Amino acid sequence: MNIKVLILAFVVSGNLFAAQVIELFGDKNYPPYSYEEKGKAKGVYVDILQEAFAQMPNFNLKLKMMAYKRAINMTQEGLIVGFFPPYYGVERTKWTKFSEPILGETTIVFAKEETLQKRKNYPKDFYGTTLCLNRGFNQSLLGGENLSKAIKNNKIKLIEGDNNQACLSRVIRGMADFYINDQLIDTKKFPVIKKGMKVKENFGHVGFTLQDKNYPFMKDLQKEFNATIKKMKQNGQIAKILKKYL
Numbered sequence: 001m002n003i004k005v006l007i008l009a010f011v012v013s014g015n016l017f018a019a020q021v022i023e024l025f026g027d028k029n030y031p032p033y034s035y036e037e038k039g040k041a042k043g044v045y046v047d048i049l050q051e052a053f054a055q056m057p058n059f060n061l062k063l064k065m066m067a068y069k070r071a072i073n074m075t076q077e078g079l080i081v082g083f084f085p086p087y088y089g090v091e092r093t094k095w096t097k098f099s100e101p102i103l104g105e106t107t108i109v110f111a112k113e114e115t116l117q118k119r120k121n122y123p124k125d126f127y128g129t130t131l132c133l134n135r136g137f138n139q140s141l142l143g144g145e146n147l148s149k150a151i152k153n154n155k156i157k158l159i160e161g162d163n164n165q166a167c168l169s170r171v172i173r174g175m176a177d178f179y180i181n182d183q184l185i186d187t188k189k190f191p192v193i194k195k196g197m198k199v200k201e202n203f204g205h206v207g208f209t210l211q212d213k214n215y216p217f218m219k220d221l222q223k224e225f226n227a228t229i230k231k232m233k234q235n236g237q238i239a240k241i242l243k244k245y246l
Helices: 003-016 044-054 068-076 090-094 113-117 139-143 145-152 164-172 218-234 237-243
Strands: 020-027 034-037 040-042 059-066 082-084 096-098 103-112 130-134 157-161 178-182 193-204 207-209
Touching: 020 034, 020 044, 020 068, 034 044, 034 059, 040 059, 044 059, 044 103, 044 218, 044 237, 059 068, 068 082, 068 207, 090 096, 103 113, 103 164, 113 193, 130 139, 130 164, 139 145, 139 178, 139 193, 157 164, 164 178, 164 193, 178 193, 207 218, 218 237
Parallel strands: 020 059, 020 082, 130 157, 130 178
Antiparallel strands: 034 040, 082 207, 096 207, 103 178, 103 193
16 A cells, blocks of 8 residues: 555544544632633632543543633533533523532531621521622522522622622622622631531532534533543542542
């Protein structure tokens, strides 16, 4: 066989079996779970996803970070393969396919000590106060149905901030009375902010778009990813990654 034909056959064969590049978009404002630092993706979920895809030779992971609300909109429109780490919600299944649950998270109340001392019954004792949530976060999934009803009925006022630091700053300045987010978020810059009662248990996932006509690999990706995450939970790899951040 001609040497040129051999080289061409090798190139074609290599291309046929090249790993599929997968772009996933993470919340850039959710440390320690998912955030951007000096242009680089970081956090618990970033480490977990990188380890998972290292075990998936058919796919190469490319991570990008953006504002959470924008990632939701782009997933709804099918402009991206998927985003992380959304909590499961029935209404969200209309536009996203949730992966195998990746990591358990516990949301709690953050507030000044004097605010927490006066309130023991959540959310009823917070009626008449103002809550800050990260922009794009689902109030029901984060804080429970009773919180969502209280906001809808104007018993609790809701304002939004771009990230953890923005909401905590609003609590410090008296613009909000309390904040709800995961118990592991960093509050070192806000020493007067205390951790209060537990609010809700959730799991973070990858949310894959349902508008997948441009992603013929989607079913294979989801099957392989879910199996890998399940294996990583069973063999303790995910727990080991999380331990670094505790």
